[in-house]
Amino acid sequence: MIIAIDGTTASGKGTIAKRLAAKYALPHMDTGCLYRATAVAALKQGIALNDAAGLQQIAMNLDLSKFRDSDLRTGEAGKAASQVAVIPEVRQALFELQRSFATQAGGALLDGRDIGTVIAPDADVKLWVDANVEQRGYRRWKELVGFEPDVTLEEVIKQLRIRDERDQSRKDAPAAIASDAVLIDTTDLTIDAAVEKAIAAVEAVLARGKTV
Numbered sequence: 001m002i003i004a005i006d007g008t009t010a011s012g013k014g015t016i017a018k019r020l021a022a023k024y025a026l027p028h029m030d031t032g033c034l035y036r037a038t039a040v041a042a043l044k045q046g047i048a049l050n051d052a053a054g055l056q057q058i059a060m061n062l063d064l065s066k067f068r069d070s071d072l073r074t075g076e077a078g079k080a081a082s083q084v085a086v087i088p089e090v091r092q093a094l095f096e097l098q099r100s101f102a103t104q105a106g107g108a109l110l111d112g113r114d115i116g117t118v119i120a121p122d123a124d125v126k127l128w129v130d131a132n133v134e135q136r137g138y139r140r141w142k143e144l145v146g147f148e149p150d151v152t153l154e155e156v157i158k159q160l161r162i163r164d165e166r167d168q169s170r171k172d173a174p175a176a177i178a179s180d181a182v183l184i185d186t187t188d189l190t191i192d193a194a195v196e197k198a199i200a201a202v203e204a205v206l207a208r209g210k211t212v
Contacts, residue, residue, distance in 0.1 A: 001026070001107040001212045002122065003202065004115035006175070007129030008167075009078065009160055010140035012186040012194050016129060017111035019195045020202065024109070024212045029101045031112035031119070032081065034094050036072040037064055039080035049080055052089045059093035074147050075159065082163045085113075086170040095119065107212060113167055113175035124210050125202050126181035129194070133160050135187050 003020060007013035014030060021028035038059045039049065047054040071077065084090055095118075102108050102120040110119060116126035131139075137157035144151050167175040177183065182201040186194045206212070 001124045001205075001210060002102055002120050003107075003109040003125045003127075004102075004120050004123035004178075004181075005109065005111040005127045005129060005198075006113050006115050006117070006177070006181070007111075007127075007184075008131070008136060008175075009163060010136035010143070011129045011131045012139075012189075012191060013111050013127075013129035015191055016127070016184070016195055016198045017109060020198055021109045023199065024202065026107050026109040026212070027101070027104065029098065029108065029110045031094075031098055031110055031115065033064060033067075033072055034059075034062060034097070035081040035085045035090070036077045037062055037067050038090060038094075039084040040067060040071055040077050042084065043076075043080060049083045050087070052087050055084055055087055056089040056093050059090045062094070062097075070147065073143070075144050075151060075156070079159060079163070082166050086166060086172070088172040091172050114173040116178035116181050117176055118173045121178070125205050126178045127184055127198055127201060128177040128181040129184045129186060129198075131185060131187040133157060133164070136160055 005013050005017045017028055038055060041058045042049060042055055098119045102110055116123055134157060137153060137160050141153045141156040184194055184197050
């Protein structure tokens, strides 16, 4: 079984993905980390975030084990990842890695922004997780203050709006809900309630005879 979970930043998709992966014993890939790592590596090496050739080389030789999770979760990393993700050469370099993971024997779960539309359009379960930008901004702000004490809620919401626009308007693999995806709006949901909705979507597919 392939499960594709897409959605916006701080919507809860990452937490939902981890819970589902654990419940159904599926290997999980947070594809956003690939773009964050590419961006962080570029910043460390002094490579411009619009240098397609330089970024492509980084993406083609990416080794996530060399990055600390804390380095990938900063606001700067997220902002840079959004810029890097619009570059076709980077997306192509990372496509095969994601596709290979998705189609491995025994199934897999991936979360990102174009899994159900580009990476695994043949996924058995597709979810789109979203929430209004104010709620997402508050959630993201609470995550960031541990790394960046001076960050403001207003600035976080502003950056989310910019990122949403960039992700949805890029020419190559724009972030978009698949026509057959189940929408989970987490604006007014607890994480447990959101996970229950996700599980219900998976169970509906299992009930039709698909096996994990």
